[in-house]
Amino acid sequence: MDNAAINDTDLQLPEYELGIRETVEEAVRDASAAFNIFRDISFSLRKKIIANIRLSLAKQTRFLAGMAVAETGFGRIEDKILKCGLVIEKTPGVEGRAYKPTAAYFGDYGVTFLNGAPFGIIAAITPSTNPAATIINNSITMLSAGNVVVFHVHPHAGKVSTTAVMLINKAILEAGCPVNLIYSIKATTHDTSRQIMTHPDVKLLVVTGGPDVVKSAMTSGKRTIAAGPGNPPVIVDETADIEEAGECIVKGASFDNNVLCIAEKEVFVVDSVTEALKQEMQKYNAYELSPAELEKITNLVFLEKDGVKCVNRKYIGKDAAIIAGDAGITVPAETRLLFGEANFGHPLVQHEQLMPVLPLVRVRDWQQAMDFALKAEHGFHHSAMIHSTNIERVMVVAKLMNVSIFVENGHSLSGLGFEGEGYTSMTIAGPTGEGITGPWTFVRQRRFVMQDAFRGALGSLPHG
DSSP states (O other): OOOOOOOOGGGGGOTTTTTTEESSSHHHHHHHHHHHHHTTOOOHHHHHHHHHHHHHHHHTHHHHHHHHHHHHHHHHHHHHHHHHHHHHHSSSOOOGGGGGGEEEETTTTTEEEEEEEOEEEEEEEEOSSSSHHHHHHHHHHHHHHHOOEEEEGGGGGHHHHHHHHHHHHHHHHHTTTTSSEEEESSSSOOOHHHHHOOOOOOOOEESOOOOHHHHHTTTSSOOEEEOOOOOEEEETTTOOHHHHHHHHHHHHHGGGOOSSSSSOOOOEEEGGGGGHHHHHHHHTEEEEEEEEHHHHHHHHEEETTTTEEEEGGTTOOOOOHHHHTTTTTOTTEEEEEEEEEEEOHHHHHSOOOSSSSEEEEESSSHHHHHHHHHHHHOOOOOOOEEEOOOHHHHHHHHHHHHOEEESSSSSGGGTTTTTSOOOOSSOOOTTTTTEEOOGGGGGEEEEEEETTTTTTTTSOOOOO
């Protein structure tokens, strides 16, 4: 499938009033009224709402993927379709453990339960790199936990984001809910961001974005769950299955043109297997850059501002062939990934670039690879990968990296449950430590004490 834009006429859009408001104050006001209704509806209706969101949005993945690429210029339609499908299918919902008591204490005085209760209104700040997928994912988890949501969407992805909000609300109403449960603002700015972060009726901030917005949220005075930047390293040692490693690295690093924060960003490979790894990568539509070509690419995709290297936003999420062509390099049209050897201090190694350009660093042994990987990850506690058949090394690296997602002998996508086990999320809270978020993340802990109830119940239960 190519990256051609998809016309709005491909889908009958719902009315614009479905959750879209002119101001932050209007959005929060209506969300507050909706929460007063939502918290009293039956649990069976909540289950029906989540089921209908999954069913309805599954029919619109191609439309939303095409709209996202057309508006933002980031990524690949076919990969965004898969990403939306992933969050629709594998985002945990009402079956999540937010609804099960986390503990129950029986004794002479009765029983005490610990369980989750909704925060109320959550303000969710979403990115331009994964707009529709993040909104779908956040909606399922946050509504499943009993909250309502006001989305503050990235202005560079405003159209696709507000469309996703409307489509989800349409599914909510069709399921029998009397009100919209998610909201957004027509035009977002730095000022609306500040307003929503400081609004007294917003009880929780959830941020999926870059370091600046994460910092703003965490200094707002409100409880914040923050999914911040990453720079995931890959280690390949001499014991690795090199054929598997080559395929996995290309697949993960090239998926959606590397805009996922979990994607492989730099590779540290033991010298003795470097050439073999490069040969395997080239089998999967990866193009090796010569040193001169790597320099051309670097000069293209990095700008210098006040003496500091920063990523040229123009090339975020662009196809490898487009980036190469703008640097004066001819590569096959089917090229998925550009890669080349670099030293540890190279900008491509040290900066999260969010494009299909991957630096490889030769190292003398796995210990040096681990040392470099720890430094390049910058303590973000986000994601890391290793290809090795030495389980002791794997365990040492996993412990020292201390990241939210650690993948052994697989591509980064498996860390989100794509061709891997487990549930998924587009909000990976590294800075605040929650990791892969789910409904249980978006509840406050409540202690429910039933004095004199069920006294001695535990003693009457059989042992063994």
